[in-house]
Amino acid sequence: MRYISAANQLALEQRQLVARDFLWLVARDRQSGSPVSEGLWSDVGNIAAAVVNPDTGSAETRNWYGTSSLISIDDIPLVANLSVQNVSLRMSQVHEEVQRIVRDYDCRQARVEIYRGLFDPATRLMVAPAECRFIGFVDKIEIRTPAENQDGSVVMVCASHTQEFTRSNPETRSHASQVLRDPNDTFYKDAATVEDWELFWGSEKGRVPTQKRKKLFGIF
Template identity: 40%
Template sequence: MKDISANFLAALQAARDGSIVPRRAVTFYAKDRLTGALVEVGFWTGDEDVVFEVVSGTTGVAEERTFYGALNLDIGEIPRVADLTTQTVSIRFSQVADIAQQLVRGYDIRLARVEIHDVLLDATAKQPVGPGEIAFLGQVDEAPIHTPAAGEEGDVTVSVISEAISMLSRTNPQKASYQGQKRRSGDEWGKYKGTVGTWEVPWGQKS
């Protein structure tokens, strides 16, 4: 069972008699092209820039983050599966805002780590009832940029795949490379792996 904060749980339980305002937030950990340092960029489905707490997908501890709003952010359905199939979530947002341009054009988001959070706002105060809860952890798989025609508004659709499942299916070329294996005490197990499939071995007669 997923462990959530007491305030978050209480808000969900009281929603039948009262009301809550659900929102979603996404954090990208992009790479600065000049320094190689990771840069945190957050968007949310609200209409203004805000700072609030979310539970870190790395440490599990609540931390304050800045989230930019008014980006027409649309986060697709998050698959809930019980097997090891790779889950993909689509994140779409407008590229008009400067911060959106900076993320997709100024920074490198190839294979960037992504955290998606569920956020509940109090219907009266319009403030989070507690830290945003982790809904999905993943990494960027692709991020095509739609260049609009004159007078139209372009958007970016980022495909994010499950981080845990993608790591299970990731191959390590170091384990299969002949040069990589040879560094382990002269291991030559893979010396002929590139040609052995074409060998013709005679059976029952002299070659």
């Protein structure tokens, strides 16, 4: 179940609202590698608007570039499981800020946050800080250069943060891998050779064959 603020709930019940989307990207500077944050929204003009930080739960004000910078966002699936969801974002190819983001910054696996803000049509003010609807990473970027009399765009395909559960651990059970974390940890010092050791028990010489463990009272 999605929880929203009391102000947003009241606006929804009175059917007095205008929805706008906000896109927040955290990419990397190609020169220094430091993180760079940029915000786009689906309306006209540049504004400073408050959002609810998904990491802290507190409201904070950020700057957003508008005027057709963010054209459209695919429907975001609302699921209650750990499946990876993909969302496509379509941005203007000719907008100065969009060009700067996709060409000057490294957007591979850039963090993506998508918010939905509700505005009062009478005052043109946001009813409450925008709520986060999607957190993920940039999976693919396609810059579509148009032919004459056609429209171009920048399309980002983003995967939800649940994709982190699908990553495998590159660490191995080896002495070399273990000492990278702690030089004094020798737990796996003999892991590569222990299977070839020969143990002598009484008159038996050579390797002792292993046997499958038997069950005791029907359990291990």
